[in-house]
Structures are given as C-alpha cells and as structure tokens.
Amino acid sequence: MDELDANGHELYAGLRYPWPQAPDSGQVREVAAGVWWLRMPLPFRLDHINLYLLRHDEGWVVVDTGMNTDQTREVWEQVFERLFGGQPLLAVICTHYHSDHSGVAGWLAERFRCPVYMTAAEYRSLYVAVPEASPAGWDFVDFYRKAGFTEEHAGELYRLIQNGHFRPLHFNSFRRLREGDRLRIGARHWQVVIGRGHSPEHACLYAEDEGLLIAGDQVLPRITSTVGVHATEPEADPLRDWLTSLEHLRQLPDSVLVLPAHERPFFNLHARLDQLQAHHQAHLALLLASCDEPRSALELMAVLFPTLSGRFDELMALGETLAHANYLMAEGLLVREHHQTHYRYRRGPRTQPAVAAPGGGQALGSATTLNIPGSQPVALQESQCDRQEQQ
Numbered sequence: 505m506d507e508l509d510a511n512g513h514e515l516y517a518g519l520r521y522p523w524p525q526a527p528d529s530g531q532v533r534e535v536a537a538g539v540w541w542l543r544m545p546l547p548f549r550l551d552h553i554n555l556y557l558l559r560h561d562e563g564w565v566v567v568d569t570g571m572n573t574d575q576t577r578e579v580w581e582q583v584f585e586r587l588f589g590g591q592p593l594l595a596v597i598c599t600h601y602h603s604d605h606s607g608v609a610g611w612l613a614e615r616f617r618c619p620v621y622m623t624a625a626e627y628r629s630l631y632v633a634v635p636e637a638s639p640a641g642w643d644f645v646d647f648y649r650k651a652g653f654t655e656e657h658a659g660e661l662y663r664l665i666q667n668g669h670f671r672p673l674h675f676n677s678f679r680r681l682r683e684g685d686r687l688r689i690g691a692r693h694w695q696v697v698i699g700r701g702h703s704p705e706h707a708c709l710y711a712e713d714e715g716l717l718i719a720g721d722q723v724l725p726r727i728t729s730t731v732g733v734h735a736t737e738p739e740a741d742p743l744r745d746w747l748t749s750l751e752h753l754r755q756l757p758d759s760v761l762v763l764p765a766h767e768r769p770f771f772n773l774h775a776r777l778d779q780l781q782a783h784h785q786a787h788l789a790l791l792l793a794s795c796d797e798p799r800s801a802l803e804l805m806a807v808l809f810p811t812l813s814g815r816f817d818e819l820m821a822l823g824e825t826l827a828h829a830n831y832l833m834a835e836g837l838l839v840r841e842h843h844q845t846h847y848r849y850r851r852g853p854r855t856q857p858a859v860a861a862p863g864g865g866q867a868l869g870s871a872t873t874l875n876i877p878g879s880q881p882v883a884l885q886e887s888q889c890d891r892q893e894q895q
Contacts, residue, residue, distance in 0.1 A: 508524070512524070513771075517726070517779075518772060518775040518776075518779065519725055519770045519771065519772045519775060519776060520770060520771040520772055521725075521768050521769070521770050521771075522535075522761070522769060522770075522771070523535075523768055523769065526543055526552075526767075526768050527541065527542075527543045528543065529543055529544075529545045529551070529552060530542075530543065530544070530545060530579045530582065531543055532557065532583070532587055535761070535763065535769060536714060536716055536761070538558060538559035538690050538691070538692075539556060539557075539558055539559075539716065539763075540556065540557040540558075540587065541554055541555075541556060541763070541769070542554070542555040542556070542557055542579075542583065544570040544576060544579055545570075545575055545576075545579065546570075546571060546604055547571070547573060547575070547669065548816075549813070550727075550766060552766065553568065553570060553571075553604045553605070553765055553766060554568075554763070554764060554765050554766060554767075555567060555568045555569065555570060556568070556718050556763055557583070557587065558689045558690060558692075559689075559690050560594055560595075560689045560690050561594070561690070562591060562592075563588075563591045563592040563593060563594040564588055564591060564592070564593050564594060565593075565594055565595045565596075565597060565689050566593060566595075566596055566597070566612070567597045567598075567599065567709065567718055567720075568597070568598060568599055568604075568605040568606070568720065568765065569596060569598065569605065569606060569607055569608045569609045569612060570604060570607055570608060571603050571604050571607040571608075571669055572603065572607035572608055572611075572669060572671060572672055572673055573607070573669060576607065576608055577608065577611070580608070580612070592616055592618070593612060593615075593616040593618055594616075594618055595618050595619055595620075595621060595679075596609050596612050596613055596618060596619070596620045596621070597620075597621045597622070597681075597687075597707070597709070598620060598621070598622040598626065598707075599622075599626075599706055599707050599708065599709075599718070599720030599721070599722075599765070600622070600623075600626045600629075600702070600703040600704075600705075600706040600707070600720060600721065601622070601626040601627070601629040601630045601672070601703060601704075602703060602721070603669065603670045603671065603672050604765075605720065605721075605765065606622070606626075606630065606672040607669075607672045607673065608672075608673060609672065609673065609675060610672070610673030610674055610675035611673050613675050614675070619677070619678070619679045620675055620677075620678045620679065621678065621679045621680075621681055621687070622678055622679075622680075622681055622707065623680065623681045623682070623698065623704075623705035623706075623707050624680050624705065625704035625705035626703060626704060626705050626706070626707070627678045627680075629703070629704055630672055630674065631674070632736060633670075633671060634662065634665055634666055635666075636666060636671075639659070639662075640658060640659055640662035643735060644658065644662055644735045645658045645659075647734075647735035647738050648661060648735070648822075649845055649846060650801075650845070650846050650847045651800065651801035651802055651805075651822055651826070651846065651847070652800035652801055652802030652803065652846045653802060660815055661815055661818070661819055664815050664816060664819065665819070681696045681707045682696060682698075683696060683697070683698040684696060687709070692711045692713065692714065692716075693711065693712075693713070694709040694710065694711050694718075695709070695710045695711075695712065696708070696709065696710075697709070697710050697717075697752070697753065697756070698749075698752075699722035699746075699749040699752065699753065700742070700745035700746065700748070700749050701731050701742045701743065701744075701745040701746025701747070701748075701749055702721050702722060702729040702730060702731055702742075702746065703721070706720055706721065706722050706749075707720070708720055708722050708723075708753075710756060710760070715757060715759055715760045715761060716760065716761050716763065717756060717760045717761065717762050717763060717773070718763045719762050719763060719764050719765070720764070720765045721764075721765045721766070722749065722753065723753065723762055723764060723773065723776055723777070723780070724764045724765065724766050724767060725762070725764060725767050725768065725770045725776060726767050727766065727767065728780060728783055728784075729746075730820050730823065730824060731743050731746045731784070731823075731824060731827050732820060732822075732823020732824050732826070732827050733823055733826035733827045733830055734823050738826075739830065740827075740830065741827075741830050741831055741834055742827050743784060743827045743828060743830070743831040744831055744834065746784070747781065747784065750777045750780055750781055753773070753777060754774060754777055756773060757773075758772065758773050758774040758775075759771065759773075760773050762776070784828070787808055787824075787828050788828055788831065788832060790807060790808060791804055791807065791808060791825070791828050791829065791832065791838075792832055792837055792838065792851065794807045795838060795849050795850050795851050796850075796851060797850065798841065798843065798848035798849065798850045799848060799849055799850070800843075800846050800847065800848055800849075801822060801825055801826055801829065801846075801847060801849070802822070802846075804825050804829065804849065805818075805821050805822050805825040808821070808824065808825055808828070809821040809824070809825070829849055832852075833849075833852075836852050836853070837851065837852050838850070838851065838852055839851070839852045
C-alpha cells in the first residue's frame with residue numbers, strides 16, 4: 505500500500521493525491537465547491553478521461569467532452585438527469601482539439617444551443633482530418649516511408665486514423681480563448697494559461713484565489729502526454745514548444761491542486777514539471793547515444809519504445825521519436841541523411857547544445873531559415889557511409 509499522510513492523502517513518486525481512488529467509470533465527485541470531476545470512459549487501454557463540470561449561476565459549464573461514441577452520450581444523459589437536474593448547459597470549454605477532449609462538443613452545443621470556448625489554433629485543428637473514404641495521399645505515405653515503414657504498413661496506420669472515434673463532431677462557431685483571458689464561472693475567475701507541444705494552443709484554466717488548475721493534457725501525474733511529429737507537419741519541433749511550456753507553467757504556485765485529464769488530481773506541480781523535463785532529457789540522451797551509426801526512425805523508435813502493443817502505439821511512438829530527433833537536429837547534435845527510400849540519423853559534429861531558451865536551442869518564435877528542396881536537396885545529400893557502401 506502506498507504511504508498516506510495525516511490527511512489521508514496518498515504520497516507516491518513525489519506527488520500527493522487527495523483522493524486515493526478515482527470515481528467509478530461514468531461517476532462524479534465534487535473536488536471543490538461547485539467543481540465536479542466526471543470519469544468518462546474511453547475505448548482504449550487508457551480507459552478514461554477526466555472531465556470537469558462547473559456550476560455557473562442557474563446552469564453548468566463543462567470542460568472537455570469525451571470521445572464521439574454512443575457510450576459517451578449515454579454517460580452524458582445520466583449526468584444531465586442526476587447532476588444537472590434539468591438545469592441547462594451554458595457553455596462548453598475545450599482545452600484542445602484532440603478527439604477525447606472535443607469529440608461531442610458539437611453535439612452538446614447543438615443540444616443546449618450554447619457556445620464552445622477554445623483557442624483559435626485548436627479550433628482550426630479540428631478541421632485538419634483525413635477524409636473518411638479515400639486512400640492515403642502521397643505525402644502521408646512518403647512521411648512513413650521515410651521513417652522506415654513499408655507502404656502497406658503506412659496504409660494500415662492511415663486506416664486507423666480514419667476511424668470515426670477520432671473524428672470530433674464539427675461545430676460552426678466558437679468563442680476564442682487567449683493567454684491571460686479571465687472567465688467568470690460561478691463565484692470564481694479562471695485565468696487562461698496556454699501550453700504548447702502536445703497540441704498547438706492548449707488552454708489550461710487557473711483559479712488563483714483557490715489554487716485550482718484544470719490542466720487538461722498539459723500536466724498529467726503518472727504518464728507523459730504525447731509530444732509528436734506527424735505527417736501533417738513533418739518538420740515540426742513540438743518538443744521545444746513543450747519544454748518551453750513547462751517553464752511557463754512553473755510560474756504558477758507549486759501549491760495548486762492540479763486537475764488533470766487522466767488519472768487523479770494531485771499536488772506538487774513543480775515536482776511533476778521536473779519529472780516531465782527529466783523524462784524528455786533522458787529520451788534525448790538515449791536517442792543521441794543510439795546514433796553513433798546511422799539509424800532509421802523506425803530503428804530509433806524501437807530503442808525509445810521497445811514494447812508496443814499495436815498500430816496505435818506505433819503511431820504515437822513514431823511521432824514521439826521524430827519529435828526528439830527534430831529537436832536534436834535543430835540543436836546541431838543530429839544529422840539526417842537520405843538513404844535509398846528513407847532517412848537515417850547520425851550524430852552531428854557538435855557535442856554540446858547551445859541553450860538560448862528554456863528547454864534549449866532557439867527562443868520560441870525566433871526566425872528560422874527554410875530551405876525549399878530541389879531535385880538534389882542539400883538537407884538530403886547522400887552520406888559518406890552511403891558512398892562507401894555503393895563502392
């Protein structure tokens with residue numbers, strides 16, 4: 505049994521959990537006056553998402569919605585009857601666009617004719633989705649082929665993300681959230697705190713007077729949020745955004761009660777930020793140490809994630825691997841070369857990164873030189889190793 509403090513809070517891995525047990529699937533628990541924690545089921549190995557229901561005047565505001573499934577709607581119907589008691593839903597807030605957070609926002613908004621609040625980048629991202637009934641495009645196949653996958657394997661990944669579960673219901677309007685905005689909900693004022701890296705413009709909500717932080721996926725207690733590079737933006741550097749956002753969140757008091765989107769609410773925010781940073785630094789070091797000889801992204805994925813249980817895990821693991829590789833390339837520590845049909849990565853000439861911003865490298869938003877590839881793109885030149893093999 506894990507250690508408990510004098511208040512009955514569980515102490516585990518440097519964090520303090522006020523509730524040793526989560527509510528049962530589909531059930532709610534009040535975690536602060538007028539703030540309810542709903543455990544919404546998900547059809548994955550990660551079998552739940554935490555949603556937060558906030559009392560507001562004569563109705564309710566919900567933060568995140570669950571996936572676009574019949575099971576999600578069934579749970580909401582129970583909430584409307586047992587908790588809302590006929591009172592209306594007045595607004596939906598989506599921390600970000602991912603399907604478990606915004607899946608039925610459109611259904612809720614239409615049912616109650618209420619607005620949806622989210623950041624602009626997250627709203628736009630809702631509409632970047634693969635077509636339901638079409639083969640994978642050349643750019644999608646090209647992205648995975650260059651990582652070391654076969655075309656057939658890429659097609660399987662494409663069909664996976666065509667699943668309707670990953671398609672939030674669209675809605676035609678939204679209210680924009682920006683960094684520093686304040687929302688009055690009931691007797692509280694919630695300040696919008698933006699994080700990046702896991703998604704483009706993730707909105708957390710911070711109630712300063714009572715020390716509450718609805719963190720979404722930006723800070724999770726025992727697992728790490730996915731920080732990945734995907735076919736839609738193959739040259740992205742989301743890990744740099746993520747590490748910078750960890751420092752941004754460090755400006756909040758360590759004493760806040762963090763209300764995350766998965767697992768259980770916890771205290772000791774700064775300790776968790778330290779752990780998240782250390783996790784990614786360890787992955788960066790491991791990936792770099794594996795590149796004394798040229799390696800494909802698929803080979804590096806096996807180093808960082810030796811145990812995977814299916815195609816969905818592969819999709820996430822490759823994205824994470826490329827996020828770390830792109831970060832190291834931007835630091836000058838890793839070089840990417842074109843070998844036959846795929847990329848290979850090897851150590852660059854530098855041995856120490858030039859740290860100029862939290863998380864290392866260039867400051868977020870600083871200018872970058874973009875090279876338009878030609879018939880013989882400089883960034884993809886044949887390596888010396890390739891020439892020796894051909895000889």
